Amino acid sequence: MTTTVCRDPAAFAALAADWRALHRRCRAATPFQSHSWLHSWWLSYGTPGRLRIVLVHRGGRLVAAAPLMLTYRPLPVLVPLGGAISDFSDVLLDDSCPGPAAAELAAGVHRAARGALVDLREVRPGAAAERLYAAWPGPRRRLDDSVTLELPGLPMDDLVGRLAGPRARRVRAKLRKLDALGIEERTVPAGDVPSAVRNMLRLHGLQWQGRGVTPEHLRPRFAAHLARATREMVGSGDAVLTEYRMDGRVMAADILLMSADLAGGYLYGADPELRDRKVDITAMLMRHDARHVVDTGRGALSLLRGTEPYKLHWRPVPVTNQRLLLARRAQAPALGLYAARIAGRALAARLARERMTSLRGLRARRGTVRARGAGRP
Secondary structure, three states, X not given: OXXXXXXXHHHHHHOHHHXXXXXXXXXXXXXXXXXXXXXXXXXXXXXXXXXXXXXXXXXXXXXXXXXXXXXXXXXXEEEEOOHHHOOOOOOEEOOOOHHHHHHHHXXXXXXXXXXXXXXXXXXXXXXXXXXXXXXXXXXEEEEEEEEEEEEEOOOHHHHHHOOOHHHHHHHHHHHHHHHHHOOEEXXXXXXXXXXXXXXXXXXXXXXXXXXXXXXXHHOHHHHHHHHHHHHHHHHHOOEEEEEEEEOOEEXXXXXXXXXXXXXXXXXXXXXXXXXXXXXXXXXXXXXXXXXXXXXXOOOEEEEEEOOOHHHHXXXXXXXXXXXXXXXXXXXXXXXXXXXXXXXXXXXXXXXXXXXXXXXXXXXXXXXXXXXXXXXXX
16 A cells, blocks of 8 residues: 655646545545535635645555544644534545555655644544544544434435324424425536525525525625535535425425535525425425435435534434544643634633523523513503
């Protein structure tokens, strides 16, 4: 095996075919490790001079890859490409030689790190990066990261059947209402993806207007990345972009990203008129995505990061991502300080959430008391 470090964006672009083949041979990989997603992300978010992609070849065949870039936080740190807009990060290992490839990749990342730490965020349980972590020759730490939610790959009727009786009846009534409205689904071909993504992001902005939209979703660099990556992924079968039409108008659209065993609804946009007409948008999208998961034989439908109440209604299984921290022996003290800083921030965020929840409960109780007082004669 031979190991190299790619620092040239043009060379990264030229890896597309070999990277795609390795992605197919790494069953643990998610859509966020595809070349289409990562190269497009680099074009929108990458910093010149910071690319550090560790590659392992065996007999001319790419058998391992760690897509990384150098940052300063303020210490030098190698982090995965894909950034905060990617729900999972990972490395790629050929399933025909995962052990030897992981050992060689660990040695290559170790050399590439030099004086930098390695911070692999949002690593899904069972990811290839766990093999890299096990083979790492220096100090390491494993921390919890974001919580994701998953549903089994079942037909919609079975997913509804997992709900409690009253809720299941309400969902079935909402699905019948969708049928009565005559909402039609259209799978967008690759050539139409850029314009469809622009329209989806317009609808996304409208649906969140005045309700705290994620600012990055409205920025031009995100729109350029999403249109570029989705077009390629639709063409290669790694994504489906669906429009939902009513009376000839596109009322909603969503992107479903896919890998060998997993499909995940990444982003959607919906006209506020649907909400005004009491349309259950989540049920509409869930029915489509569940049908696609079953039809393509995938094992799980991921609701990706976040534990929002509308997701929890479906009784998903919580899955906690991992944060894998790696260092050379000389950086052991820096690794300890870095891990302590992360743990401190996580604790502060948890306490802030608990305080906010307590305040909301207190306000709700006060509102109930006032309402009761106002109703007295």
